[in-house]
Amino acid sequence: MKKPQTSARSKRASTGTGLPNFVALVxxxxxxxxxxxxxxxxxxxxxxxxxxxxxxxxxxxxxxxxxxxxxxxxxxxxxxxxxxxxxxxxxxxxxxxxxxxxxxxxxxxxxxxxxxxxxxxxxDIPVPSPILRIGQSKDVRVGEWVLAIGSPLGLDNTVTVGIVSAKNRPLQIGDRDYPNLIQTDAAINRGNSGGPLINLRGEVVGMNTAVSQSSQGIGFAISADILKKEVDQILKHVT
Missing domain, CATH: 2.40.10.10 (Trypsin-like serine proteases)
Structure with a gap:
């Protein structure tokens, strides 16, 4: 019996060689x-x-x-x-x-x-080149790759990778209301708060903010559109 031919695409998928390379972004x-x-x-x-x-x-x-x-x-x-x-x-x-x-x-x-x-x-620090630019929430797609760079537990420049699990998650945490959070399964831990969630185009699609303590793979980030809007308002009052 003739063996079925395996396409190049299926070979890449099975070996994992078709996965994105995050090294250049980092x-x-x-x-x-x-x-x-x-x-x-x-x-x-x-x-x-x-x-x-x-x-x-x-x-x-x-x-x-x-x-x-x-x-x-x-x-x-x-x-x-x-x-x-x-x-x-x-x-x-x-x-x-x-x-x-x-x-x-x-x-x-x-x-x-x-x-x-x-x-x-x-x-008083030198401005790095390049800086991180805030993207647009409308361009975020559920299932797309994202990476988080941060300092979980004080371990600087830690990189974790996952996908966008969901969009527009409204949550109340403590006495704060968070509308339109991005949910991700990239590992988010204590110390990641305030760090960027970056897509494969190098755009910040969210700012990592919260994590579920009772489960794994459920983290949340403030969406790019909210970041942009509120940051613009803040900078209007900065001399």
């Missing part, structure tokens, strides 16, 4: 992403047990300061850095761990929108 944009450490000297209340958490903090003991961690990325030609407002809220000092720099650099909040969980920072 190399191109890794300098635009940085880890964030926020020190808070005032005690914070415990978050309790929640099925969805946008962040986590170390709780102060014996008067020691609390530490919050997250991620930010340069999105503007003037070097402005985007992150989640919950990452930097109530912080006394905001320190950036910049790619290629040995010592952390202090940053300042130049504007924030608590409702949409967005903050813009500025720091």
């Amino acid at each position: 190399q191109r944009y890794k300098k635009a992403v940085m880890g964030i450490e926020v020190v808070q000297t005032m005690p914070v209340r415990g978050l309790g047990s929640r099925p969805l958490l946008p962040w986590d903090r170390s709780q102060p003991r014996s008067g020691r300061p609390a530490m919050n961690i997250g991620t930010g990325f340069v999105f503007h030609p003037k070097g402005y850095i985007l992150t989640n407002e919950h990452v930097v809220s109530d912080g006394d000092r905001i320190m950036l761990r910049v790619f290629g720099k040995k010592d952390p650099v202090e940053a300042q909040v130049v504007g924030r929108n608590r409702t949409h969980d967005i903050a813009v920072l500025r720091a």
Whole structure:
């Protein structure tokens, strides 16, 4: 009996050689992403047990300061850095761990929108080239590849990959309402908050914000259209 012929396409699919290569994207944009450490000297209340958490903090003991961690990325030609407002809220000092720099650099909040969980920072650092550009939500397709770059557990420049699992997810987390979240199965962990979710064209389609603590492969990102709209409003008031 004659053996059935196997097409080149099916061979690629079976061997995995047809999968996207993310190396070029990571190399191109890794300098635009940085880890964030926020020190808070005032005690914070415990978050309790929640099925969805946008962040986590170390709780102060014996008067020691609390530490919050997250991620930010340069999105503007003037070097402005985007992150989640919950990452930097109530912080006394905001320190950036910049790619290629040995010592952390202090940053300042130049504007924030608590409702949409967005903050813009500025720091005395060279503007990387290229920066990360915010795309458009209408171009996001369920099932397309995306990658997340961030600092989960403080491990800078960690890359995870997945797909867009769903769009337009409205969720309430704590006392914040998040409309039109992008759901992804790219691994999102504590410290990824504020980091970019990037498509294969190198566009930021979302900002990683929350993860389900009771399951795996369910993370959420603020959509690009909301980021664009709210960031434009913030920058109008920045001198």
